[in-house]
Amino acid sequence: TTHDLSNRTAVVTGAASGIGAATAVALARSGAKVVLLARRADRLAELAAGITAEGGQALPFAADVTRDFDTAPIRDAFGRVDMVVNAAGVMLVNPFTDSRTDEWARMLDTNLAGLLRVTDTFRPDLVEAAQEGPADLVNVSSIGAHLTLPTFAVYSATKAAVTHLSANLRTELGPLGVRVTNVEPGVVDTELSQHIDNPELVAQLPAVFAGVQPLSAEEVADAIGYITSLPRNVNLPQVVIQPTSQF
Numbered sequence: 001t002t003h004d005l006s007n008r009t010a011v012v013t014g015a016a017s018g019i020g021a022a023t024a025v026a027l028a029r030s031g032a033k034v035v036l037l038a039r040r041a042d043r044l045a046e047l048a049a050g051i052t053a054e055g056g057q058a059l060p061f062a063a064d065v066t067r068d069f070d071t072a073p074i075r076d077a078f079g080r081v082d083m084v085v086n087a088a089g090v091m092l093v094n095p096f097t098d099s100r101t102d103e104w105a106r107m108l109d110t111n112l113a114g115l116l117r118v119t120d121t122f123r124p125d126l127v128e129a130a131q132e133g134p135a136d137l138v139n140v141s142s143i144g145a146h147l148t149l150p151t152f153a154v155y156s157a158t159k160a161a162v163t164h165l166s167a168n169l170r171t172e173l174g175p176l177g178v179r180v181t182n183v184e185p186g187v188v189d190t191e192l193s194q195h196i197d198n199p200e201l202v203a204q205l206p207a208v209f210a211g212v213q214p215l216s217a218e219e220v221a222d223a224i225g226y227i228t229s230l231p232r233n234v235n236l237p238q239v240v241i242q243p244t245s246q247f
């Protein structure tokens with residue numbers, strides 16, 4: 001489905017794959033200019049070429065959300081940003097007793113501090129844009145924010161933090177006209193679980209999700225297109241999106 005996002009300019013983090021990539025495509029098809037932000041430049045170039053080939057506008061922007069980056073190329077290409085979709089994230093699950101402090105640091109730096117860095121970077125744009133039209137901050141959290149599961153302690157903690165952060169940011173940004181939406185997907189078919197550094201846990205995944213038909217990244221992207229194309233006075237603060245068969 002396309003939504004009306006003409007005259008909008010979005011930065012989508014995590015755009016190299018999965019939910020971020022699908023969201024970038026969906027927003028571009030709805031008429032938005034999209035900045036594709038992730039680390040893998042080759043993936044971003046390929047995606048940008050695909051979007052351009054179908055008549056959309058995309059800027060590949062290779063950056064790491066755990067580090068500061070220069071936004072000059074974004075301003076030069078597209079000017080002011082009025083939508084930020086924070087989809088960059090990593091899910092590195094392992095038993096807590098394995099003390100994978102390296103993984104904890106990566107998840108905290110990417111899922112929480114990285115999201116904060118990107119949000120802080122574009123916050124002045126969003127606030128300014130909100131004076132003239134819609135402005136959106138969309139944070140991709142997870143139903144993991146509310147789950148208590150073995151091996152998920154730190155991942156779930158980062159997502160609980162994102163969910164709570166979104167709700168609190170909304171109290172400051174909403175009155176300034178910036179919509180804040182926290183999206184909590186259930187299981188989505190993406191590359192997310194490919195980074196799990198534990199063959200035993202990876203082998204167990206199919207059994208954990210037996211009977212569940214995962215959402216496609218495109219289905220989540222369509223919801224984000226809907227959320228951001230609503231009349232500017234209408235905000236969905238919290239959107240949980242799950243496969244029908246997942247409880």
Ligand code: NDP
Nearest residue numbers: 014016017018019039040064065088089142188190191192
């Ligand atoms: P993917 O692994 O396919 O996508 C993750 C994206 O994040 C990639 O584009 C990756 O690109 C990017 N990324 C990772 N680290 C960084 C970094 N340091 N800087 C910039 N970009 C980075 O998985 P999903 O699409 O599933 O994940 C997207 C979001 O959705 C995540 O926040 C995840 O937690 C959340 N989510 C996913 C669910 C699922 O079942 N799949 C369920 C609930 C939530 P690159 O490596 O090139 O940087």
